[in-house]
Amino acid sequence: MTRISTAALCVLLALSALSSQTWAAERKLLVAVVDYVTWHDLLDEDVEAPVIRDLAQTGAVGMMCVRTARGYGGGYLTIGAGSRACSVRALEAEASIEGYAFDATEARQGARAARLFRSYTGWPTGDNAIVHLGIGELLRANLDALYPLQLGLLGGTLRRSGLHVACVGNADTVRSVHREAAAIAMDGQGLVERGAVGARLARRDASVPYGRTTDEPRLLDAFRTAAASADVVVLDLGETSRAAEYAQRMPPTAARAARRRALQRADRLLGRILSSIRLDEWAVLILTPNVRAREVGEDFAALTPVIFTAAGAPAGLLTSPSTRRTGIVVNTDVAPTVLEYFGLEAPPQALGRPMTREPAKAALAILHSDLARHDVADAVRRHAFRWLPILGSVALWLSAFLLLLRDRAPGWTRALARALILLALAAPPAMLLASLRPLSATELIAAVLALSAAIALVGAWFTGGRSGHAIPALLVVGLIIYDLIRGQWMLYWSPLSYSPGAGARFYGIGNEYAGVLLGASVVAAGALLSPRSRCGAGERVFIGLGVLAVAALVGLPRFGANLGMGLGCVIAAAVLALYLWRDRIGLPEVVAGILVALGLLGAAVTLDLVGRGPEASHIGRLVAAVRHDGWQPAAQLVARKVSMNWLLVRVSLWSDLALAAIAVLLVAIVAQPPRLLAAARTRDWLVPMVVACVAGAGAACLLNDSGIVAAALALLYGVGSLAYLGLGDTPVEG
Secondary structure: OHHHHHHHHHHHHHHHHHHHHHHHHHOEEEEEEOOOOOHHHHOOOOOOOHHHHHHHHHOEEEEEEOOOOOOOOOHHHHHHHOOOOOOOEOOOOOOEHHHOEEEOOOEEOOEEHHHHHHHHHOOOOOOOOEEEOOHHHHHHHOOOOOOOOOOOHHHHHHHHOOOOEEEEEOOOOOOOOOOOOHHHHOOOOOEEOEEEOOHHHEEEOOOOOOOEEEOHHHHHHHHHHHHOOOOEEEEEOOHHHHHHHHHHHOOHHHHHHHHHHHHHHHHHHHHHHHOOOOOOOEEEEEEOOOOOOOOOOOOOOOEEEEEEEOOOOOOEEEEOOOOOOOOEEEHHHHHHHHHHHOOOOOOOOOOOOOOEEEEOOOHHHHHHHHHHHHHHHHHHHHHHHHHHHHHHHHHHHHHHHHHHHHHHOOHHHHHHHHHHHHHHHHHHHHHHHHOOOOOOHHHHHHHHHHHHHHHHHHHHHHOOOOOOOHHHHHHHHHHHHHHHHHOOHHHHHOOOOOOOOOOOOOOOOOHHHHHHHHHHHHHHHHHHOOOHHHOOHHHHHHHHHHHHHHHHHHHOOOOOOOHHHHHHHHHHHHHHHHHHHOOOOOHHHHHHHHHHHHHHHHHHHHHHHHHHHHHOOHHHHHHHHHHHHOOHHHHHHHHHHHHHHHHHHHHOHHHHHHHHHHHHHHHHHHOOOHHHHHHHHHOOOHHHHHHHHHHHHHHHHHHOOOHHHHHHHHHHHHHHHHHHHHOOOOOOOO
16 A cells, blocks of 8 residues: 555656646747847937837836946856856957857867867767857856855756757957857856857948947847747847947947947847747846946946846836845846746755736836936935045044144134034935935935035034034934835935945845944934933933844844844944943943844844745845855855955045044044043043944944945944034033
């Protein structure tokens, strides 16, 4: 009886597997590459691209972050790997090893490409149609990746699942070899089963600056041959890639005209391709793996078009758990999306998540509106990330110098330094408030400046100049907490916060505003507390729980989703909470307070992982990866954060701001200016506030990949408040 049951179970499993393979085989997917274009190009009224626009109107659309690992190129490799990969420069000018794919029978260096491939790698080519001669160099270039990475993950997974993958297309110019699309379709050994990418798919054309164009009859023939037996076809339309390579050699007007003509040719060719297949069987995914260079006078976010259409699927906006933002996806999401389309699970090396569509009326109009706002935010962000640390650095260095001068400093110089400090403290809440509605770049800059001045003036006027620093701190804490709970839209659009194009963060709270919240919440707590002699137990408990709640909010995956900054806030909150009950605190109290707070954060992460499962935040996914693969993912995360933070420490303006804050602290400790000592005596929470802020900033710097940014902003509030009070008109005894 047991044997019969076992046999029946095996038969059922075999039938289930066969049914799954049959279902997957019934689906077809065309991945069409139209590289180096933007949504602005596709929607330009002067561009005739009816095929792509029709697909955008009827399908799901989105903006794709195309960041890759550091290196030369890597956009196609990243899509094929589902994780950030880099390439290296080839010998040819302006070419990348990423594009070194050849038909197996194609001549290269006096021999067939298949023979060269075997001599380079020692691997057999079998009956594969395409070989990637750069696979060895690409594998070497990505050996030291500080995160899971498997080149050719998409193509390899599809092949192992019994699906047939093909690549068709050629983007060669007279100067360079460009067959990068094969990096999407290849397996881990650099092989593509079917298709053609050889030079015969392009022809000489003296009418274009790049010297070659796609040979349409041959491309169509190659596509029909591949589509007859393949389940997935990666198609490189080629024209826009060629135009992009030569754009920098042409005047801006000529480059725009060449790009417009290339896009129109690509659209016409795509129309002919689509007319040769049944769209009730084939889904179409249009990708732009690389963002093009900006022309003179242009300013746009580094986000590229992505369009996904399938029979019976409604129009809408693309999103993914990677971003949790409607209309925004990441290039690492492509591989998991393709695999899910065929009912396959993405391997753990794929960092992205499957895209989903959110039904929306007039999705393209919504996307166009959001794109314009991203363009403005990114343009202003580049200015904000310069002038705010410069303003803060100037204010703090001036303060340090004036504190050293003591009463020899003229009164107007102290007033100037205090005004600059207030402006710097008021800028982060001003940027939040200015992001409440869409504005042009000029309007947004004007709004930020006007609101900063208004907040600073109100702070000075409302407190009579005595505690003006507290008003910006209280305001920004309230705004951030409200926004985290209500959906994070101010944080999302603030020019001091997210940059979807850079891929730094898509949801929760970024290191910039987490640093602001850390410093401002400690400053606000110190300002709200009564003097020690009159501070009751209820007030101490209320303030202590409040600062710990802020720390928990930053770390909670549902709201802040920033574990590193959550830990930094925990340390600041724990130090301040201990000062509420002790005039002096020792190591045992510090350790106990931190352990309790860490336990709360650990519980939050566990709830996220258990409650959300596959949709868990990146914090929850890290915990899951550690459970699955041991401590290697955590070690890779630490190495990545240290590497990024060290880079920023060396080159960032935020390092200058942090250094200026340290200078003020050194002056306070060594020179002990009388005015500052008097301020500390009349405000007995000032020293605990600064100690807590410095402790939290130090932890934030160590625990985050851009921790110097968070640390500098936290110190701006803590040390800036110290300098503001130390330069005030506090009576000096004796």
